[in-house]
Amino acid sequence: MPIRFERLSPERVIVANTVGDILVLTQVEFERLIALDLRPGDGLYERATERLLVAREGARAPLQLLALRLRSRMAFLRDATALHILVVTLRCEHSCPYCQVSRRNTGAERYDMSEETALLALEVAMSSPAKAIKLEFQGGEPLLNFPLIAFAVEAATRMAEVKGKAVEFVIATNLALLDDKILTFCQNHHIHLSTSLDGPADLHNRNRPRPGGNSHALAAAGIQRVQEFLGRDRIGALMTTTDASLDRVEEIIEEYVRLGLDGIFLRPLSPYGFAMKTRWYDGYDSDRWLTFYERGLRHILDLNHRGIRFPEFYASLLLQRILTDQPIGYVDLRSPAGIGIGALVYNYDGKVFASDEGRMLAEMGDQTFELGTLGKTDYASLVTSERLIDLVGGTLSQTSPECRSCAYEAHCGADPVYHHATQGDAVGIKPLSGFCSRQKGILRILIETLERGGRDAAVLRSWVSR
Numbered sequence: 001m002p003i004r005f006e007r008l009s010p011e012r013v014i015v016a017n018t019v020g021d022i023l024v025l026t027q028v029e030f031e032r033l034i035a036l037d038l039r040p041g042d043g044l045y046e047r048a049t050e051r052l053l054v055a056r057e058g059a060r061a062p063l064q065l066l067a068l069r070l071r072s073r074m075a076f077l078r079d080a081t082a083l084h085i086l087v088v089t090l091r092c093e094h095s096c097p098y099c100q101v102s103r104r105n106t107g108a109e110r111y112d113m114s115e116e117t118a119l120l121a122l123e124v125a126m127s128s129p130a131k132a133i134k135l136e137f138q139g140g141e142p143l144l145n146f147p148l149i150a151f152a153v154e155a156a157t158r159m160a161e162v163k164g165k166a167v168e169f170v171i172a173t174n175l176a177l178l179d180d181k182i183l184t185f186c187q188n189h190h191i192h193l194s195t196s197l198d199g200p201a202d203l204h205n206r207n208r209p210r211p212g213g214n215s216h217a218l219a220a221a222g223i224q225r226v227q228e229f230l231g232r233d234r235i236g237a238l239m240t241t242t243d244a245s246l247d248r249v250e251e252i253i254e255e256y257v258r259l260g261l262d263g264i265f266l267r268p269l270s271p272y273g274f275a276m277k278t279r280w281y282d283g284y285d286s287d288r289w290l291t292f293y294e295r296g297l298r299h300i301l302d303l304n305h306r307g308i309r310f311p312e313f314y315a316s317l318l319l320q321r322i323l324t325d326q327p328i329g330y331v332d333l334r335s336p337a338g339i340g341i342g343a344l345v346y347n348y349d350g351k352v353f354a355s356d357e358g359r360m361l362a363e364m365g366d367q368t369f370e371l372g373t374l375g376k377t378d379y380a381s382l383v384t385s386e387r388l389i390d391l392v393g394g395t396l397s398q399t400s401p402e403c404r405s406c407a408y409e410a411h412c413g414a415d416p417v418y419h420h421a422t423q424g425d426a427v428g429i430k431p432l433s434g435f436c437s438r439q440k441g442i443l444r445i446l447i448e449t450l451e452r453g454g455r456d457a458a459v460l461r462s463w464v465s466r
């Protein structure tokens with residue numbers, strides 16, 4: 001059967017089939033597999049047959065099973081464009097040096113989205129095939145234009161009812177402007193909140209300056225208020241790893257536990273927006289980040305052993321890919337890539353982008369991922385535009401150099417925006433790609449932990465069964 005492999009050490013090799021079932025073999029076993037030196041009853045034959053790495057000549061059932069499982073894993077294509085991001089303002093009262101969006105100062109109302117633009121965005125969103133739509137409000141700081149959010153939520157609720165769609169709302173906010181009126185609105189419309197939390201106060205405030213230097217205090221108080229008012233499951237937080245975070249992963253995780261958050265997403269800094277302008281991305285090396293990640297995962301596993309249920313969310317996504325055939329909603333871990341067909345972004349000025357990072361690149365003068373302008377286009381023209389088809393079709397990991405023979409391909413994704421931003425080429429030269437080295441590093445850590453079995457593997461498995 002078609003197989004891919006990756007050497008873990010001179011003596012151990014990971015072998016994977018087309019849907020990512022994995023077997024870790026010794027060099028001797030690997031040579032026997034390649035030479036088809038296998039016999040029923042020798043153990044290796046059974047392990048390799050069960051993982052669909054070998055099949056009897058002419059047997060159709062294993063191929064049909066692989067095809068069926070591949071179709072399940074690709075089911076996200078049937079529900080095109082479930083995520084729609086409305087950038088309701090570029091204004092922000094923070095001035096984070098690593099900011100991935102192009103913020104403007106708080107007085108510049110001309111950077112706010114109008115009601116007319118919001119309605120045009122909602123019409124496009126409601127025309128996408130997905131039956132369940134997620135609308136995410138971003139900025140800048142979106143609460144600076146809260147009246148527009150309230151208008152869009154009410155309009156979207158009415159439109160979704162007419163179209164027979166389910167609609168879910170998320171506001172991505174730093175929580176500094178949260179008040180009871182906003183909380184009541186969120187309660188009445190089942191809105192989720194997503195915030196930024198980079199760790200303990202000194203680290204967070206250094207990463208996220210605002211007048212008064214109180215970003216952490218406001219975020220922590222906001223998290224607590226949302227938990228009390230709306231419920232613990234209605235607030236999540238995202239962190240960004242800066243150079244100053246790299247030696248402090250345990251403290252960052254403990255801060256999340258202290259604030260009652262239900263897990264953490266250990267994220268690297270992305271090469272977009274102000275992170276590039278302010279050169280915070282320079283010298284940011286994936287090996288150092290991987291050490292940070294591995295230490296963090298160790299700390300999280302130990303917390304779980306002490307009875308604190310606390311997953312690392314990126315590992316959970318990858319484990320779902322490794323241990324099940326369920327498609328995942330995360331648009332950066334897909335091939336075909338999630339740009340446009342997984343998410344669309346509507347900027348405050350009506351420009352439509354294939355991804356949030358594509359919008360950030362446009363603010364830096366690179367329009368590669370701009371698909372059109374609201375009012376002059378519709379959903380079908382956006383997702384069938386030649387530009388998008390070229391970008392999605394030209395970057396499939398299933399056929400890209402290096403990826404097509406990579407043992408991790410079934411669990412990875414094409415990330416055309418990252419590779420375009422860092423290498424000027426949407427496919428990218430994977431041996432030089434930070435995305436690729438992080439993926440290989442994390443997948444290797446997870447696969448080796450699962451292989452070793454025991455308590456750590458049991459915790460990783462429990463994050464998926466949830």
Ligand code: SF4
Pocket residue numbers: 397402403404406407408409412413430435436437439440
């Ligand atoms: S990006 Fe790297 S890890 Fe991912 S499939 Fe391609 S070669 Fe493999």
